[in-house]
Amino acid sequence: MTISRRAALIGAAVLTFATPALAQDAAWPSKPLHTFVGFPAGSSPDLLARIVTDPLAATLGQPIVIENKPGAGGVIGIQQMLNAKDQDYTFGTTINGPMTTAPRLVPDLGYDVAADVAPVALIATSPLVLVVAADFVADDLAGFVTAAGAEPEVVSYGSVGKGSGAHLTAELFSDRAGVEMLHIPYTSYAEVTTAIIGHEIDSGFMAPSAAMQYVEAGTLKILGITSQVPFDQAPGVPVMAGQAGLPDDFRAELWNAFIAPAGTDEAIINKLNADINVILADPAVQKRLADMGWQVAGGTAAELQQRIVEDTEIWGAVLDRIDAKN
Amino acid sequence: MSGWEGFLHGLSVALQPEVLIYCVFGVVLGTFVGVLPGIGAMATISLLLPITYYLSPEAALIMLAGVYYGSQYGGAVASILLRLPGTPQSAVTTLDGYPLAQQGRAGVALFTSMTSSFLGSFFGICVLIVLSGFLSRAATAFGAADYAAMMILGLVAASTIGAKHPAKGLAMVVLGLILGCVGTDVNSGAQRFTFGQAELMDGVNLVALAMGLFGVAEVIANIQVAERTGVPRRIAMRDLLPRREELKRIPFPALRGASLGSFFGALPGTGSTISSFLAYATERRISRHPEKFGNGAVEGVAGPEAANNAAAISAFVPTLTLGIPGDPIMALMLGALVIHGVQPGPLMLEARPDMFWGLIASFGIGNLLLLILNLPLIGIWVSMLRIPFRWLYPAILIFVCLGVYSVRGAPFDIFAVALIGAIGYALSLARFNPALLLLGFVLGPLIETNLRRALLISRGDPMIFLERPISAAFVAAIAALILVSVVQSLRRVRPA
Numbered sequence: 001m002t003i004s005r006r007a008a009l010i011g012a013a014v015l016t017f018a019t020p021a022l023a024q025d026a027a028w029p030s031k032p033l034h035t036f037v038g039f040p041a042g043s044s045p046d047l048l049a050r051i052v053t054d055p056l057a058a059t060l061g062q063p064i065v066i067e068n069k070p071g072a073g074g075v076i077g078i079q080q081m082l083n084a085k086d087q088d089y090t091f092g093t094t095i096n097g098p099m100t101t102a103p104r105l106v107p108d109l110g111y112d113v114a115a116d117v118a119p120v121a122l123i124a125t126s127p128l129v130l131v132v133a134a135d136f137v138a139d140d141l142a143g144f145v146t147a148a149g150a151e152p153e154v155v156s157y158g159s160v161g162k163g164s165g166a167h168l169t170a171e172l173f174s175d176r177a178g179v180e181m182l183h184i185p186y187t188s189y190a191e192v193t194t195a196i197i198g199h200e201i202d203s204g205f206m207a208p209s210a211a212m213q214y215v216e217a218g219t220l221k222i223l224g225i226t227s228q229v230p231f232d233q234a235p236g237v238p239v240m241a242g243q244a245g246l247p248d249d250f251r252a253e254l255w256n257a258f259i260a261p262a263g264t265d266e267a268i269i270n271k272l273n274a275d276i277n278v279i280l281a282d283p284a285v286q287k288r289l290a291d292m293g294w295q296v297a298g299g300t301a302a303e304l305q306q307r308i309v310e311d312t313e314i315w316g317a318v319l320d321r322i323d324a325k326n
Numbered sequence: 327m328s329g330w331e332g333f334l335h336g337l338s339v340a341l342q343p344e345v346l347i348y349c350v351f352g353v354v355l356g357t358f359v360g361v362l363p364g365i366g367a368m369a370t371i372s373l374l375l376p377i378t379y380y381l382s383p384e385a386a387l388i389m390l391a392g393v394y395y396g397s398q399y400g401g402a403v404a405s406i407l408l409r410l411p412g413t414p415q416s417a418v419t420t421l422d423g424y425p426l427a428q429q430g431r432a433g434v435a436l437f438t439s440m441t442s443s444f445l446g447s448f449f450g451i452c453v454l455i456v457l458s459g460f461l462s463r464a465a466t467a468f469g470a471a472d473y474a475a476m477m478i479l480g481l482v483a484a485s486t487i488g489a490k491h492p493a494k495g496l497a498m499v500v501l502g503l504i505l506g507c508v509g510t511d512v513n514s515g516a517q518r519f520t521f522g523q524a525e526l527m528d529g530v531n532l533v534a535l536a537m538g539l540f541g542v543a544e545v546i547a548n549i550q551v552a553e554r555t556g557v558p559r560r561i562a563m564r565d566l567l568p569r570r571e572e573l574k575r576i577p578f579p580a581l582r583g584a585s586l587g588s589f590f591g592a593l594p595g596t597g598s599t600i601s602s603f604l605a606y607a608t609e610r611r612i613s614r615h616p617e618k619f620g621n622g623a624v625e626g627v628a629g630p631e632a633a634n635n636a637a638a639i640s641a642f643v644p645t646l647t648l649g650i651p652g653d654p655i656m657a658l659m660l661g662a663l664v665i666h667g668v669q670p671g672p673l674m675l676e677a678r679p680d681m682f683w684g685l686i687a688s689f690g691i692g693n694l695l696l697l698i699l700n701l702p703l704i705g706i707w708v709s710m711l712r713i714p715f716r717w718l719y720p721a722i723l724i725f726v727c728l729g730v731y732s733v734r735g736a737p738f739d740i741f742a743v744a745l746i747g748a749i750g751y752a753l754s755l756a757r758f759n760p761a762l763l764l765l766g767f768v769l770g771p772l773i774e775t776n777l778r779r780a781l782l783i784s785r786g787d788p789m790i791f792l793e794r795p796i797s798a799a800f801v802a803a804i805a806a807l808i809l810v811s812v813v814q815s816l817r818r819v820r821p822a
Contacts, residue, residue, distance in 0.1 A: 079524055
């Protein structure tokens with residue numbers, strides 16, 4: 001009796017959920033889509049989202065409304081996306097932080113990455129470069145490691161706050177290179193750059209696009225890049241992996257991805273993934289992203305899932321190390 | 327290219343009809359959104375951002391900048407007439423502007439504010455042309471210790487302005503400092519007083535705080551008042567203009583304010599807030615009638631308004647030449663530049679002279695337009711005061727909600743503004759001045775981060791504040807200021 005009642009309930013539930021999904025197969029999307037971005041209008045993640053959603057809206061034949069919900073390093077954008085009730089029409093773009101390190105850094109996060117968020121597609125990645133003032137004692141990475149290794153905390157670096165990409169990358173680098181550097185947190189890359197130029201701090205990891213101008217102006221120099229292969233937007237900058245005692249698999253990249261709330265129709269996720277990959281293959285889109293310092297990525301939803309798991313592990317270990325130090 | 331040559335070249339860019347029309351559009355729009363309580367330049371610029379895809383980079387930036395400084399003119403209108411400042415800078419304007427309006431002399435306050443804003447901007451533009459190189463070097467020369475010392479000076483100098491009782495003024499500053507602690511600690515990542523609310527992780531929303539303490543509190547306070555008194559039924563042009571002796575009291579305070587604004591505005595962070603408070607404190611200190619301040623002193627409007635407009639101009643120096651945005655609106659401007667493939671930074675002056683000088687020339691044109699536009703509008707703004715309260719106040723509340731929501735689209739902030747409004751009302755009953763709370767709120771977190779950063783850099787050695795010449799100068803000024811106040815109060819206790 002109980003079993004058949006439960007079965008009936010499940011059946012009813014399946015029916016309720018299945019009916020709209022079936023209807024959508026024919027007509028999705030039948031109304032505008034909403035994409036949540038956890039950063040303010042005009043910020044780099046916002047511009048990136050617009051570069052992708054403009055052509056996506058054209059492909060889908062429906063407008064895509066960008067919902068800027070800034071705050072807490074992008075976490076609020078994901079929370080708001082998950083709170084939106086409009087299933088199959090609510091999506092988001094996010095940087096790596098809220099998907100990998102936020103569960104460690106933000107108490108009361110309010111979501112579980114694995115259970116609540118469905119990856120759609122990796123949009124782009126950005127390596128970081130190690131920057132020092134033009135008159136810094138060392139001219140290459142080996143010299144930098146020697147200088148930093150002379151005494152603990154003799155060389156300082158700036159980041160954009162605890163747990164930021166710049167902070168974690170510098171700590172990963174220190175760990176792998178066997179040095180200890182003094183961490184000075186700032187709130188923006190522009191502040192870090194100014195502090196390095198003003199000789200207030202020695203170094204910092206930042207996006208190549210944030211540093212190149214100063215290299216051309218002769219006030220900063222770049223010692224290496226954290227990607228596995230050289231980066232077009234940072235011509236002539238050597239890859240760090242395998243140099244100055246760093247392991248060959250050394251890699252630290254920021255990324256930006258298109259996501260959906262868990263429970264979004266599988267067919268819709270697959271369609272969006274295919275459409276986004278087509279858009280990312282367009283050289284014009286690639287150029288616009290490259291101008292902002294992003295390298296187009298693409299790939300399947302499963303590959304993005306894999307990336308989230310891997311990065312959560314890598315950065316989790318770095319956070320363990322930071323926590324152990326304090 | 328020298329500064330003046332550059333400026334002339336810029337005029338040739340900014341006076342092109344297709345650029346000029348966007349400049350006009352920007353400043354007119356800016357004035358109106360500035361007047362509407364709560365809906366500021368920030369929301370307007372974010373809405374306009376997607377449209378700029380279809381414009382030339384010069385036209386786009388000139389239009390957005392027009393909205394920015396145009397809203398400074400409009401913001402004074404809401405502060406003076408309704409005690410509704412959208413920013414901490416215009417909160418200073420309420421100190422004497424609103425009493426003037428209550429005395430039926432809103433026109434005088436508006437006239438003072440418009441002309442001083444214009445003088446301030448013009449001064450700022452001249453400084454920019456002559457000294458832009460120096461200002462951008464000054465911005466890199468300032469380290470954490472210097473910022474910390476400078477902001478403490480601002481806090482000490484301004485912490486008793488606008489308060490009849492110094493102790494009440496200090497209480498407000500301290501409350502502001504405490505509120506400023508809310509949010510994520512930059513150094514440790516620890517959550518302070520956020521009570522598990524993700525909306526509080528970046529701190530209390532500044533617009534919600536300003537709107538609640540001033541606007542909503544004012545609406546609550548007026549519920550018991552039947553109708554406004556002291557507003558003339560018909561306004562003659564004569565009543566709009568200041569008396570001759572008042573007119574004489576505008577230029578010098580405006581010039582002093584403008585010099586403070588031009589210098590502090592170029593320092594990223596809180597330049598314009600500090601400069602308006604400092605301008606007010608300076609005017610009160612050197613005035614022969616300090617008791618008039620807070621009761622409708624013209625100088626109390628002229629100084630700060632000139633300062634914040636001059637600062638709005640010189641704030642473009644670090645934004646364009648260093649790529650360091652001083653506030654969220656400047657960050658938005660940077661975003662607009664990046665959309666158009668222009669990377670602001672040290673190379674901008676050489677790489678994009680059209681853009682740089684075109685923008686600066688457009689400041690001159692735009693401010694002239696604003697003065698021409700706003701002087702005739704004074705009569706219309708003043709007649710807004712004749713709108714019956716039953717229409718005016720509900721409308722204000724709606725705009726406040728829209729404005730607060732537009733900052734980051736968080737319903738949380740609307741509840742926050744209601745709660746802060748109730749607190750603001752209680753504070754005004756007890757005759758506390760909320761402008762000082764805003765000062766503490768804005769400066770507190772910056773003092774804290776810079777102080778801690780300076781000590782981290784010096785590996786814990788406090789001598790860094792005396793070893794660096796800039797910070798040593800500020801420390802000396804702080805010491806002198808405290809010494810003077812102590813001596814003055816001792817003299818008052820025991821008359822010689």
